Amino acid sequence: MKRRRVVLAAGAAAIVAGVLACGGPPSANAPRPALPVATTPAPPPATAQPPPAAAAVHLVAAGDLGASWHPGCPVPPENLRLVDVPYLGMDGKPHIGQLIVNQDRVEQTITAFNELFRLHFPIQRIQTPDHYPGAEDELSMEDNNTSAFNCRGIPGSSEWSQHALGRAIDINPLLNPSVYKTGRFEPTTAAQYLDRTRKDAGLLHDGDAAVRVFTDRGWTWGGHWADPNDYQHFELP
Ligand SMILES: [Zn+2]
Numbered sequence: 001m002k003r004r005r006v007v008l009a010a011g012a013a014a015i016v017a018g019v020l021a022c023g024g025p026p027s028a029n030a031p032r033p034a035l036p037v038a039t040t041p042a043p044p045p046a047t048a049q050p051p052p053a054a055a056a057v058h059l060v061a062a063g064d065l066g067a068s069w070h071p072g073c074p075v076p077p078e079n080l081r082l083v084d085v086p087y088l089g090m091d092g093k094p095h096i097g098q099l100i101v102n103q104d105r106v107e108q109t110i111t112a113f114n115e116l117f118r119l120h121f122p123i124q125r126i127q128t129p130d131h132y133p134g135a136e137d138e139l140s141m142e143d144n145n146t147s148a149f150n151c152r153g154i155p156g157s158s159e160w161s162q163h164a165l166g167r168a169i170d171i172n173p174l175l176n177p178s179v180y181k182t183g184r185f186e187p188t189t190a191a192q193y194l195d196r197t198r199k200d201a202g203l204l205h206d207g208d209a210a211v212r213v214f215t216d217r218g219w220t221w222g223g224h225w226a227d228p229n230d231y232q233h234f235e236l237p
Contacts, residue, residue: 054215056083066135074165080166088115089123090122098127100128100166101149108217113211121212121213137152138188141170141173141190142173142187144172144174149166171204172232173190173203174193178228178231203231204231219236
């Protein structure tokens, strides 16, 4: 389904302040206004390699969200945004990924991914969970897919996860599993990454610059939790 681009800014070091309509002349069903967003400009990466493209924010409708949203979810589609973010791939090249977050976390999300890019922190892939059958989180995690919004509960609980509110992001989830005191872990294919002394690119450790990108800005890191140690998880409730 076509997504309407509502905010466009040049470069990953974006200051998003305008409202632009792209993809043709305005129609009677003009894009709804989006809140202006300002992000902290990031200095360019240490290399001459520029970010790959513009950071952009798009409105979404229920049809864009596939199985990741259903009636009864705590946030309606009109309060969510599809955000293009830059990232350095495991191939060492710049890419653009897409995350869905709450409209009130757009600015913080763009800032965080600009910073991760500046740090050359590698990410496998960033695509929305509707790319996986049933938007099943286990499949997304096994694919080491970085994602944010998904209307799902906290495992083993009747409460909504912050992912269901669009206020949590999981980074390289195969490399950074969620590990429970019982010994269970997610994704189920992550056994080799239970050893947190590993130094593979893309792993997150306490005190890493990539972790501080979030925690220095008020996000909570699941790696600091007692149960589970949710190494992939950052949330800003
Ligand atoms: Zn998470």
